[in-house]
Structures are given as C-alpha cells and as structure tokens.
Amino acid sequence: MTITDVNTAFAAEKTTQLAAAREQERAFQARVDRGEIRMISPDRYEVLTGWDRGEVFTVSRNAQGQIAAIIAQHGLDTRADGTIALYASSPAWHGLGQIIPDGTTDIDTVLALSGLDFDVTTVPALYLWDGQLREHADQQHTVRTDTGAALGAVGARYTPIQNRQGFEFLQELVGRYDVVWESAGLLRGGRRVFISIRLPEAVRVDADGINDIVVPYVAVMNDHTGNGQFQCVVTPWRPVCANTERFAVRDAVTRWAVRHTIGATSQIKEARRTLGLSAQYFEQFSAEETALARTDIALDDFQRVIADLWPLDDDATRRTRTNHAHRNDALTERFTTETARVGRTAYAAERAITGYLDHVAPRRPGKTMTEEIARATAAIEGADDDTKTKAHKRLLLLRQT
Incomplete structure (x- = not known):
C-alpha cells in the first residue's frame, strides 16, 4: 500500500x-x-x-x-452545447471556436459549427391596452425560429436576409461554388453574424522597409435587429470576434450594403461593380500606406496634425483646455509607441490616431451599455470615420512638403 x-x-x-x-x-x-x-x-x-x-x-x-x-474581449455567443459560436479555418487569436484546418467548402458544416444554423422570421408587434391585446400594424419583431428569441423591432416591409443567404451571396459574388470559408460567427444572441472568405492576393505595405503584410478578405456582416443593413466589405481584417468584426467594417477598402427587402441579395451585379473584386483597390491601399510609411515626420509635424483634427479655441474654458492637454498626451504616447515599431513616420502617426479613437477616446455609454459596447457601437456605426479619413488625407499631404 x-x-x-x-x-x-x-x-x-x-x-x-x-x-x-x-x-x-x-x-x-x-x-x-x-x-x-x-x-x-x-x-x-x-x-x-x-x-x-x-x-x-x-x-x-x-x-x-x-x-x-x-x-x-471576443464578444462571441455560446452554442447550445456550451462551445463558442465561431468557425474558422485556422485558430483565431483568442484560441476559441471550432477549427477545421485549411477550412471547408460545405455551407451546412459551417452553419452548424458557427451557430448560424437558424432562420429568422417576423411576428406581429403586439401590445396590451385596457386589458386587450392589440397589434401595431406598422411594426413587427424579428425572432429566431429555433429558440423564439426576439432580435429586434422592424417595419412592416422588412424581409429577413437569412444566414445561409450570406454564404450563397459570397459564392455568387466571386463566381465560385467551391469557396473555402475562412470564418463565420455569431454575436449578441444572433443579432449580428459575420462570414468571410480570403482573397488570394496579399498586399505589402513598404515591402523594402517595415514590410507589413495585409491579407485581403471579403466579409458579409448581417444584422437581424432592424438597426443595420446587410453589408459586404473588402477588408484587411479576418472577422473572428466582435473586435475584428468592427475592425473589418472600420478599415474596409470598399463596401456595399442593402436594406432587408425582398430580393435584396439578388443584386449581385451592382455589388460586384461596387466592390470591384480586383487588386486595384488593394494596390491603391498599399500605395497610400507605403507612402505614409516612407514619410518621415517630426513630433512637431504630428502635433500640427493633431491641432488640425482637434482645434482649441482661444476662448476655451479651463476644463476644455485640460481635456485637450490630456488628449494630446495620450496621442503623443501612442505615437511614441508606434514609432518604436515602424519608425517615426506618417504611418506611425495614422496608427496612433486610429488606435486612440478606437481604444482611448472617452465614450459615454448609454444606460444599457458598457464602455466596451459603446466603443464597439461607435466603430461599427463609423462615428469616427470622418476624423480618420481627415487624418489620412492630412498625413498624405506631408509627403508633398
């Protein structure tokens, strides 16, 4: 013993x-x-x-x-068996989900592994008044057919675009039915879903310098709440969670969107023309980012760009001046971090400004939101797109000075 x-x-x-x-x-x-x-x-x-x-x-x-x-902070849903609602052809950064090495072309398999194997239907919007149940004729609710869970309130003409249609749309978009699916997943109880494929072309930013590699993806993001469209984007991000889903939307090279109506996903010709699934978009993207990566700038140049983006009035209050100083300090710190990675360049400046807006800039969450959800919502809705575009154009001007 x-x-x-x-x-x-x-x-x-x-x-x-x-x-x-x-x-x-x-x-x-x-x-x-x-x-x-x-x-x-x-x-x-x-x-x-x-x-x-x-x-x-x-x-x-x-x-x-x-x-x-x-x-x-992946934001992914959990399937009925307790596993994470994500399919991917290679492991995601967070190590979660159902992985099929090198992927699969079978839609049914991806639907099951990603948790997208459900349909969405609409039911009447009812309300109780004076002891009687009445119907709101101009509204209806979207619900999952597998669980009956409510997803959103929509108008009377709203027609759900089903999850399977997202896969079929991508197949028709690229004109191939042997597409290898890159990723697919489920967010917020099925309110948002994403599907992506990878394009064969890879783009290098400043190949002779920092050599950042950008892999292009085509992704579908579908919203079942009534607050968003069915959209398709050509993007350098592979959606594998809530963060990368919003990055894919934020950094899209080009996008096409359509409202939820009958025959919406049949508009393939328009989508193909708008998205222009060719290398020219990424060639332009690469050329502009390479130009930024090869444009050396001084800290004073960066500070002037910041001043253009966030001007300070001469009669600003003390509180406004304090907030302005804190913003400048945070931006300068991020610029210093980025310059250590890619050099003191306009590319580092753009990364610093984008990172500040996404992760540091103050957000006031609503009563039902956390700060992270408020940030995700701002990115998905493009709250800072104008500022990012202005920064990009302003930094491109530096190469001409």
Whole structure:
C-alpha cells in the first residue's frame, strides 16, 4: 500500500503553481518590454504587433497581484452545447471556436459549427391596452425560429436576409461554388453574424522597409435587429470576434450594403461593380500606406496634425483646455509607441490616431451599455470615420512638403 503525505503533495503542487505564475508574469512583462502589448487602463491591454494588433484584453489579478486570468474581449455567443459560436479555418487569436484546418467548402458544416444554423422570421408587434391585446400594424419583431428569441423591432416591409443567404451571396459574388470559408460567427444572441472568405492576393505595405503584410478578405456582416443593413466589405481584417468584426467594417477598402427587402441579395451585379473584386483597390491601399510609411515626420509635424483634427479655441474654458492637454498626451504616447515599431513616420502617426479613437477616446455609454459596447457601437456605426479619413488625407499631404 502506498501512503501519500497530502501536505507534502499540496506543498509541491503549490510550488509548481507559484513557479508557473511567476513564469507567466515574466513572459507577460517581457511582451510589454518588447513593445508587443501596452497598458491602456489599470487592467486593460492592447496588442500592438502581429495578426492580433489592435485587439484588447483584460487581465485579472489575485490578491497577491499575480495574473489570475487573461480574458479576451471576443464578444462571441455560446452554442447550445456550451462551445463558442465561431468557425474558422485556422485558430483565431483568442484560441476559441471550432477549427477545421485549411477550412471547408460545405455551407451546412459551417452553419452548424458557427451557430448560424437558424432562420429568422417576423411576428406581429403586439401590445396590451385596457386589458386587450392589440397589434401595431406598422411594426413587427424579428425572432429566431429555433429558440423564439426576439432580435429586434422592424417595419412592416422588412424581409429577413437569412444566414445561409450570406454564404450563397459570397459564392455568387466571386463566381465560385467551391469557396473555402475562412470564418463565420455569431454575436449578441444572433443579432449580428459575420462570414468571410480570403482573397488570394496579399498586399505589402513598404515591402523594402517595415514590410507589413495585409491579407485581403471579403466579409458579409448581417444584422437581424432592424438597426443595420446587410453589408459586404473588402477588408484587411479576418472577422473572428466582435473586435475584428468592427475592425473589418472600420478599415474596409470598399463596401456595399442593402436594406432587408425582398430580393435584396439578388443584386449581385451592382455589388460586384461596387466592390470591384480586383487588386486595384488593394494596390491603391498599399500605395497610400507605403507612402505614409516612407514619410518621415517630426513630433512637431504630428502635433500640427493633431491641432488640425482637434482645434482649441482661444476662448476655451479651463476644463476644455485640460481635456485637450490630456488628449494630446495620450496621442503623443501612442505615437511614441508606434514609432518604436515602424519608425517615426506618417504611418506611425495614422496608427496612433486610429488606435486612440478606437481604444482611448472617452465614450459615454448609454444606460444599457458598457464602455466596451459603446466603443464597439461607435466603430461599427463609423462615428469616427470622418476624423480618420481627415487624418489620412492630412498625413498624405506631408509627403508633398
């Protein structure tokens, strides 16, 4: 008979756990020191390099201040079997989802693995008045046919575009029925879904310099709430979570959208013409970003761009001046971080401004929103698109001076 000293065994296990915790802490700090991640609030960090660049995650710590968990803010739904509602042809940055190496062409398989295997229907909008149930003739509700869960309130003419139609739309768009699906997933209980394929062309930004590689994707984002359109974008992002879904919309090279009506997805010719699925869009994208990457700028140049984007009136209040100074400090800090990665260039300046708007700029969440949801909503709705476009054009002018 073997006798185990549980106290000794516990001590050994605890020693192993502490050693692992210290190693995790050292590895995490090493990534910070190398400039791969940066702190943006006491418990939130942003990834600065690689495929995960721009992603945000939360670090929880125990009473001893050691890392207890690294929590990805993926925003993905959970399927009935408890797994994450995501299909991908290769592992996502957060390590979640159902992976089929090298992907599959079978729509039914992707629908099942991603949690998109449900239809959406509409039901009358009813209300109780004076003890009687009445119908609002001009409104209806979208609901899932598998669970009956309500998704949104819509007008009487609203016609749902089903999840399967998103796949078929992409097949017809590229004129191929052997499309290998790159990713597909489910957000907010089925209110939003995304599907993507990868285009064969890859784009390099400043091939002889920083050599940032941009892989083009075509993605469909469908909204079942009545607050958004069915849209298709050509984008450098692969949607694999709520963050990258909004990045795909934000950074789209071009996009096409249609309202939820009968025959909406049959407008393939218009979509193909608008999206122009050819290399010319990414060639222009590459040329402009390369120009920024090859344009050296001084800190004074960056400060002048900031002043153009966020001017300060001479009669501004003390509070406004304080907020203005805090914004400048935050932007300058991000610019310094980006210059360490890609040099003191206009490209670094653009990354700094975009990153500030997405992750640092103050957001006032509504009563039913968290700050993260408010940020995601702002990005999806393009709240800062004008500022980003103005910054891009202003930085391009620097190469001519």
